[in-house]
Amino acid sequence: MASSLILHKRITTTVAKAKALRKYVEPMLTKSKEDTTHSRRMVFAALQDKESIKELFGNISSKIATRPGGYTRILKLSxxxxxxxxxxxxxxxG
Known part of the structure; x- marks a missing residue:
């Protein structure tokens, strides 16, 4: 689910799953702000997907580089x- 979120930029799910996913993804987004071999390996150990690693360290990390936290947004549907x-x-x- 974390790989899908990174690759597709937006997924629709239940509120409970989204809150659980937020706790899992936010530390990875924090590690992606620092593009080192160690941080890439730590994130790869959790995701196991090369395409999502490229997307995370390429596009997403540049958008969140200056933020101190709160990298995910949950929008409730009616x-x-x-x-x-x-x-x-x-x-x-982001």
Whole structure:
């Protein structure tokens, strides 16, 4: 899910999953601000996807370089999921 968020820039999911994903992705975004071999290897150990690593260290890290924190945004949607009435939201980095 973290790789999908980085590659697609925006995913629609439930609020609970988005909050859990935020806790997982924000430390990776912090590590991407410093482009060293060690930080790339640490993030690769968590993501296991070369394309998302390239995207994270290339485009996304330049957008969040000056921010002190709060790299993801959760936007709640007004509709709920049809099957179990779960609240839906959009999560996006930056």
């Amino acid at each position: 509709d709920t999921r049809l099957g179990d009435n779960a609240e839906m939201c959009i999560i996006e980095p």
